[in-house]
Amino acid sequence: QVQLVESGGGVVQPGRSLRLSCAASGFTFSGYAMHWVRQAPGKGLEWVAIISHDETNKYYADSVKGRFTISRDNSKNTLYLQMNNLRGEDTAVYYCAREGYISGWWFFDYWGQGTLVTVSS
Amino acid sequence: SSELTQDPAVSVALGQTVRITCQGDSLRSYSASWYQQKPGQAPILVIYGDNNRPSGIPDRFSGSSSGNTASLTITGAQAEDESDYYCNSRDSNRHHPFGDGTKLTVL
Numbered sequence: 641q642v643q644l645v646e647s648g649g650g651v652v653q654p655g656r657s658l659r660l661s662c663a664a665s666g667f668t669f670s671g672y673a674m675h676w677v678r679q680a681p682g683k684g685l686e687w688v689a690i691i692s693h694d695e696t697n698k699y700y701a702d703s704v705k706g707r708f709t710i711s712r713d714n715s716k717n718t719l720y721l722q723m724n725n726l727r728g729e730d731t732a733v734y735y736c737a738r739e740g741y742i743s744g745w746w747f748f749d750y751w752g753q754g755t756l757v758t759v760s761s
Numbered sequence: 762s763s764e765l766t767q768d769p770a771v772s773v774a775l776g777q778t779v780r781i782t783c784q785g786d787s788l789r790s791y792s793a794s795w796y797q798q799k800p801g802q803a804p805i806l807v808i809y810g811d812n813n814r815p816s817g818i819p820d821r822f823s824g825s826s827s828g829n830t831a832s833l834t835i836t837g838a839q840a841e842d843e844s845d846y847y848c849n850s851r852d853s854n855r856h857h858p859f860g861d862g863t864k865l866t867v868l
Binding site: 684686735740746749 | 791804805809811849854855861
């Protein structure tokens with residue numbers, strides 16, 4: 641069965657960096673685009689970034705562009721999110737999600753359980 | 762704020778029908794998907810491609826879309842349907858913004 645397991649969250653000071661990982665199993669990881677989605681405490685879902693299956697294309701939400709970098713290692717079935725210059729507003733649960741695609745329909749068909757990032761001094 | 766607009770809260774009597782809507786320009790070009798999220802849990806896909814249900818999702822969940830508006834309908838709402846619901850669609854920049862979410866209360 642498809643499994644996505646995030647790790648790497650924790651408490652970090654403003655301005656510092658953190659790298660999140662998402663270990664994938666149960667499917668051919670190299671065949672799917674992957675996303676990061678976050679959710680601040682008590683708030684809604686916010687899309688963060690997408691990476692294509694072969695890492696050739698990456699897109700970011702305006703709120704993180706220039707500070708966050710999405711990457712993947714298909715040999716390790718792992719997705720990453722490098723977060724630099726962190727701010728208080730980056731405090732959130734970060735989810736990785738697999739992109740499903742059928743005939744011009746895009747959607748998130750599997751989600752991890754999330755990892756909490758708290759940015760605080 | 763989101764490029765997709767949802768009502769913040771909707772309520773429905775047990776066993777009745779409720780519609781949750783999502784408005785946005787991107788919906789004229791791209792299909793909507795819908796996600797159910799209960800407190801402390803990851804979201805679950807309930808509708809994709811405007812009106813398709815993944816396996817395991819009850820058939821009381823359905824979707825539709827017209828113009829710039831997508832809708833999620835629950836026919837015969839159950840107590841376990843009380844959740845937050847989010848719409849999503851990609852845009853021309855390959856971004857995938859979510860709606861702000863709708864909190865559904867089953868009375």
